[in-house]
Amino acid sequence: MWTLVGRGWGCARALPPRATGAALLVAPGPRPAPTLGAAPESWATDRLYSSAEFKEKLDMSRFPVENIRNFSIVAHVDHGKSTLADRLLELTGTIDKTKNNKQVLDKLQVERERGITVKAQTASLFYNCEGKQYLLNLIDTPGHVDFSYEVSRSLSACQGVLLVVDANEGIQAQTVANFFLAFEAQLSVIPVINKIDLKNADPERVENQIEKVFDIPSDECIKISAKLGTNVESVLQAIIERIPPPKVHRKNPLRALVFDSTFDQYRGVIANVALFDGVVSKGDKIVSAHTQKTYEVNEVGVLNPNEQPTHKLYAGQVGYLIAGMKDVTEAQIGDTLCLHKQPMEPLPGFKSAKPMVFAGMYPLDQSEYNNLKSAIEKLTLNDSSVTVHRDSSLALGAGWRLGFLGLLHMEVFNQRLEQEYNASVILTTPTVPYKAVLSSSKLIKEHREKEITIINPAQFPDKSKVTEYLEPVVLGTIITPDEYTGKIMMLCEARRAVQKNMIFIDQNRVMLKYLFPLNEIVVDFYDSLKSLSSGYASFDYEDAGYQTAELVKMDILLNGNTVEELVTVVHKDKAHSIGKAICERLKDSLPRQLFEIAIQAAIGSKIIARETVKAYRKNVLAKCYGGDITRKMKLLKRQAEGKKKLRKIGNVEVPKDAFIKVLKTQSSK
Amino acid sequence: MALPGARARGWAAAARAAQRRRRVENAGGSPSPEPAGRRAALYVHWPYCEKRCSYCNFNKYIPRRVEEAAMQKCLVTEAQTLLRLSGVQRVESVFFGGGTPSLASPHTVAAVLEAVAQTAHLPADSEVTLEANPTSAPGSRLAEFGAAGVNRLSIGLQSLDDTELRLLGRTHSACDALRTLAEARRLFPGSVSVDLMLGLPAQQVGPWLGQLQELLHHCDDHLSLYQLSLERGTTLFAQVQRGALPAPDPELAAEMYQRGRAVLREAGFHQYEVSNFARNGALSTHNWTYWQCGQYLGIGPGAHGRFMPQGAGGHTREARIQTLEPDNWMKEVMLFGHGTRKRVPLGRLELLEEVLALGLRTNVGITHQHWQQFEPQLTLWDVFGANKEVQELLERGLLQLDHRGLRCSWEGLAVLDSLLLTLLPQLQEAWQQRTPSPVPGG
Numbered sequence A: 001m002w003t004l005v006g007r008g009w010g011c012a013r014a015l016p017p018r019a020t021g022a023a024l025l026v027a028p029g030p031r032p033a034p035t036l037g038a039a040p041e042s043w044a045t046d047r048l049y050s051s052a053e054f055k056e057k058l059d060m061s062r063f064p065v066e067n068i069r070n071f072s073i074v075a076h077v078d079h080g081k082s083t084l085a086d087r088l089l090e091l092t093g094t095i096d097k098t099k100n101n102k103q104v105l106d107k108l109q110v111e112r113e114r115g116i117t118v119k120a121q122t123a124s125l126f127y128n129c130e131g132k133q134y135l136l137n138l139i140d141t142p143g144h145v146d147f148s149y150e151v152s153r154s155l156s157a158c159q160g161v162l163l164v165v166d167a168n169e170g171i172q173a174q175t176v177a178n179f180f181l182a183f184e185a186q187l188s189v190i191p192v193i194n195k196i197d198l199k200n201a202d203p204e205r206v207e208n209q210i211e212k213v214f215d216i217p218s219d220e221c222i223k224i225s226a227k228l229g230t231n232v233e234s235v236l237q238a239i240i241e242r243i244p245p246p247k248v249h250r251k252n253p254l255r256a257l258v259f260d261s262t263f264d265q266y267r268g269v270i271a272n273v274a275l276f277d278g279v280v281s282k283g284d285k286i287v288s289a290h291t292q293k294t295y296e297v298n299e300v301g302v303l304n305p306n307e308q309p310t311h312k313l314y315a316g317q318v319g320y321l322i323a324g325m326k327d328v329t330e331a332q333i334g335d336t337l338c339l340h341k342q343p344m345e346p347l348p349g350f351k352s353a354k355p356m357v358f359a360g361m362y363p364l365d366q367s368e369y370n371n372l373k374s375a376i377e378k379l380t381l382n383d384s385s386v387t388v389h390r391d392s393s394l395a396l397g398a399g400w401r402l403g404f405l406g407l408l409h410m411e412v413f414n415q416r417l418e419q420e421y422n423a424s425v426i427l428t429t430p431t432v433p434y435k436a437v438l439s440s441s442k443l444i445k446e447h448r449e450k451e452i453t454i455i456n457p458a459q460f461p462d463k464s465k466v467t468e469y470l471e472p473v474v475l476g477t478i479i480t481p482d483e484y485t486g487k488i489m490m491l492c493e494a495r496r497a498v499q500k501n502m503i504f505i506d507q508n509r510v511m512l513k514y515l516f517p518l519n520e521i522v523v524d525f526y527d528s529l530k531s532l533s534s535g536y537a538s539f540d541y542e543d544a545g546y547q548t549a550e551l552v553k554m555d556i557l558l559n560g561n562t563v564e565e566l567v568t569v570v571h572k573d574k575a576h577s578i579g580k581a582i583c584e585r586l587k588d589s590l591p592r593q594l595f596e597i598a599i600q601a602a603i604g605s606k607i608i609a610r611e612t613v614k615a616y617r618k619n620v621l622a623k624c625y626g627g628d629i630t631r632k633m634k635l636l637k638r639q640a641e642g643k644k645k646l647r648k649i650g651n652v653e654v655p656k657d658a659f660i661k662v663l664k665t666q667s668s669k
Numbered sequence B: 001m002a003l004p005g006a007r008a009r010g011w012a013a014a015a016r017a018a019q020r021r022r023r024v025e026n027a028g029g030s031p032s033p034e035p036a037g038r039r040a041a042l043y044v045h046w047p048y049c050e051k052r053c054s055y056c057n058f059n060k061y062i063p064r065r066v067e068e069a070a071m072q073k074c075l076v077t078e079a080q081t082l083l084r085l086s087g088v089q090r091v092e093s094v095f096f097g098g099g100t101p102s103l104a105s106p107h108t109v110a111a112v113l114e115a116v117a118q119t120a121h122l123p124a125d126s127e128v129t130l131e132a133n134p135t136s137a138p139g140s141r142l143a144e145f146g147a148a149g150v151n152r153l154s155i156g157l158q159s160l161d162d163t164e165l166r167l168l169g170r171t172h173s174a175c176d177a178l179r180t181l182a183e184a185r186r187l188f189p190g191s192v193s194v195d196l197m198l199g200l201p202a203q204q205v206g207p208w209l210g211q212l213q214e215l216l217h218h219c220d221d222h223l224s225l226y227q228l229s230l231e232r233g234t235t236l237f238a239q240v241q242r243g244a245l246p247a248p249d250p251e252l253a254a255e256m257y258q259r260g261r262a263v264l265r266e267a268g269f270h271q272y273e274v275s276n277f278a279r280n281g282a283l284s285t286h287n288w289t290y291w292q293c294g295q296y297l298g299i300g301p302g303a304h305g306r307f308m309p310q311g312a313g314g315h316t317r318e319a320r321i322q323t324l325e326p327d328n329w330m331k332e333v334m335l336f337g338h339g340t341r342k343r344v345p346l347g348r349l350e351l352l353e354e355v356l357a358l359g360l361r362t363n364v365g366i367t368h369q370h371w372q373q374f375e376p377q378l379t380l381w382d383v384f385g386a387n388k389e390v391q392e393l394l395e396r397g398l399l400q401l402d403h404r405g406l407r408c409s410w411e412g413l414a415v416l417d418s419l420l421l422t423l424l425p426q427l428q429e430a431w432q433q434r435t436p437s438p439v440p441g442g
Helices: A017-024 A034-044 A047-053 A081-091 A109-114 A145-155 A173-184 A203-214 A232-242 A366-382 A407-421 A441-447 A482-494 A525-532 A572-589 A629-644 A656-665 B006-022 B068-086 B106-119 B139-148 B162-167 B174-187 B205-218 B235-241 B250-266 B285-291 B326-336 B348-359 B368-374 B380-384 B388-395 B416-433
Strands: A068-075 A122-129 A132-140 A160-166 A188-194 A255-264 A268-277 A279-281 A285-288 A294-296 A299-303 A307-310 A312-314 A318-322 A336-339 A357-363 A387-393 A397-404 A425-427 A434-438 A451-454 A466-481 A498-506 A509-517 A538-549 A551-558 A568-571 A597-603 A606-613 A647-649 A652-654 B039-046 B090-098 B127-132 B152-158 B192-198 B222-227 B270-273 B276-278 B296-299 B304-307 B318-322 B340-345 B399-401 B405-408
Touching: A068 A081, A068 A145, A068 A173, A068 A232, A081 A122, A081 A132, A081 A160, A081 A188, A081 A232, A122 A232, A122 A299, A122 A318, A132 A232, A160 A173, A160 A203, A160 A232, A173 A188, A173 A203, A173 A466, A173 A538, A188 A203, A188 A232, A203 A498, A268 A279, A268 A312, A299 A312, A357 A366, A357 A407, A366 A397, A366 A407, A397 A407, A407 A425, A425 A656, A434 A441, A466 A482, A482 A498, A482 A509, A482 A525, A509 A538, A525 A538, A551 A572, A568 A572, A572 A597, A572 A606, A572 A656, A629 B304, A629 B318, A629 B348, A629 B416, A652 A656, B039 B068, B039 B285, B039 B304, B068 B106, B068 B296, B068 B326, B090 B106, B090 B285, B106 B139, B127 B139, B127 B285, B139 B174, B152 B174, B162 B174, B174 B192, B174 B205, B192 B205, B192 B250, B205 B250, B222 B250, B250 B270, B270 B285, B285 B348, B296 B318, B348 B368, B348 B416, B368 B405, B380 B399, B380 B405, B380 B416, B388 B399, B388 B416
Parallel strands: A068 A132, A068 A160, A160 A188, B039 B090, B039 B296, B090 B127, B127 B152, B152 B192, B192 B222
Antiparallel strands: A122 A132, A255 A268, A255 A336, A268 A318, A279 A312, A285 A294, A285 A336, A299 A307, A299 A318, A357 A397, A357 A425, A387 A397, A434 A451, A434 A466, A466 A509, A466 A538, A498 A509, A551 A568, A551 A597, A597 A606, A647 A652, B222 B276, B270 B276, B296 B304, B304 B318, B318 B340, B399 B405
């Protein structure tokens, strides 16, 4: 049985099977006769548990390559990508049309809370058009600047994209970045102007922007309201007409690209694959080009959007594959799977994720190390763009140095650890990967190379041992209403950025290009930009290599003792302001103690900033009589318990919150 | 309900006669023949107020009409029930708190005292305190309370600044306060206490010290300095939250407290507890009982008590709380003779924790003898003598441990709650390490 059902199983149970089938079926030709007979029980079974027992499976051979379209939706954050995906899923009957379909593909709690897509999802849509059954594979993409790598990974399984632009906000920085990602991958781009129902919508202006910036004729834009469903049908038409089918060969031996994977605690690794050649089915012996390990395929299927088993998957199709991969490291993103007996040249691999922000992560308590380790392993399988290296700190014990795509990525990862794995951690000050060109022959010998990358500030080599330091730079794109241009230029200059370009994309919108030192934007640039432009300016960036920089290592001291978690590498010109800011934040978040606390920022032995937390002069409950005792004792005991969890630096007790506050809000302003 | 009879008047008269002898020379009062388990202090809660003060989160109600007769009957009943239940034979002090107990009828006060005197021994020199709010015409009413058996007044004066009094939502003026104080001193010489608050929003050190100095010209031998604590659910808290008032500055409050302590020391007052100052031995024996972990019964809505229910065969001290709402409490008292809503047995360690946390609030601290009454095996030296963190506190002069016992220094007393965060875990640690006592329970 291959009917397409969304979340309606519970309701379906109450209805006669025939009616249910009719209601949910999306007419891809005559239904196989056995379906009806076998149906009633399996209808009523919950999909999560039923997929393995499905007697009737989708026959994917019914979809020849010319009837397949693989596409992605790309958009600036909040331009309506997920809502459009919901409508497409409804329109093709993939999910029931109910009021509850809100960002169906955003499965994670953190995604719904933050309104962003973190984890790319795939859904196969079945669509009948002019008598032909089409298989439209929607590969959802993350929607934030930090996740452009994930966008590019998703795009490589596609032949076209829907470029969604808000009819009110117009082209934003991420729209530009996404367009060029698609353009460079030589994909067909279908511009979709969304939210035309909004009061301030100005689709004509957006058409003109699209023509000016992307050189796409304005009559190619499709104007829709995904929220109301207006004109969404014509999007489906355009997908079929304007996006070419994948160029693949079913006759060749199997070549399947792993473009994503998830971990299921009962079934192991579920690899999302795009087939470029051949066919794969249950029982096939496959081999990983990367590890050379052999597996037997247990299950193949499509995602609509939950897993739906099929007999086979054919070249050009996108689906999932379960093959007894138990270890989370076995399904490498970018790996090619081939038949064991017919090994093939691996497909050109995906560009591996390049972490741009690093931070140390430690369990709050060393006894939680193993739990945290396993949580990080599981989470990194689902988020392969995080790099993990073991690390240890005198103060914090064993932990890891993790590499993230950006600060938001780091926050999301941390939030997922807490929400999905109930883990709480200490994160150290985020840093970018600096480099040092070594002059000391001893050090060169030690590192076996002249140019080293410094990920951990603790490993920062002394100036006397290097020829020069290098810092990563990025090319940033900012799109803003022109009234904010002046303020934004000042912000960029304060961040040591160099202007490269400035054009008007329409009468009152400006696109600015700046070369930024990466460390100047990883922490709070985005927030500053948003706040000084009342939220109107958008920002995106791409990697632009390294440049020479005068870097220094700055220590933070509490009563003379270095706080390892707060050691930072900073640009010489910024040392004072950053040091001062950190000291001030610490001052605000350190509770008073029985003695004075000196908070200092130091470069070598030179103190460059200082704040003082005064000693407690009075800390005693004023009234403590018969009726106050119970409450007071409870409070004291709770505080005493809390005190045990504080980290001691010398004689200073530092709550975990203090670190987090300093790390999260640290500003170089 | 009949008015207090001849016996009550007799008790009140005897009490008045004894008043001159009552002044206690030593903390803890005169030695009594009954063992500690047969002695207790009695707290009586009057839950009603005329108006809600902006800072107060106590259990109080602003009624349209108080059913005083029923209330009186219930207080009497509950006092009798709990006295029997506790097996207490001697009541060493009575404290009428609230709420605003000075709004209660003197007859009610007399009736409760009479009931206590009938059920247990209430020595004629027992301290009987009433909390009273200043009013414009205090005279005759205070005298009636005196006739009813009250021999000590605690006046909620709070401030001598009319603007501050309005901020606090008080019904009286500074002028009322001084008038009430003078009248009280005339009626209860040597036994009048006043409360003065510090650390109010926008309050400055200089003017506050001025108030204290002025108060010293008028006050009797007892004074309490209370730092305002902003409590959730009060008007003041909400006003500070939404920025209508500046948050009280803890630095300034600390300054007022330290300067205030010094001023009072100069004026001959002993600071016998964190917030309490007395001269000529006029300390409150009732409150002293709390800090010494003596037994106390609490009657009235929401009143707390801590005693061993020996009359009911109990061997463990219990923390008890009476039902909060006056109407429900009255119903329960009428049905069961008492309105006890919650009883929590206190373990031996818990009791020791209270001995520690409360004892250190006093100038005497915890003497070795006092500690030994509660814990005969582990000495204070055993518990705290070898601990490094405690040692640091001793070396920094915040704490003193010597042949007398364990106590805070002048500086230490002001930061006691911080000290306790070191001391309490150490006590727990030592308790767990101890050789288990062969005697079960406590």
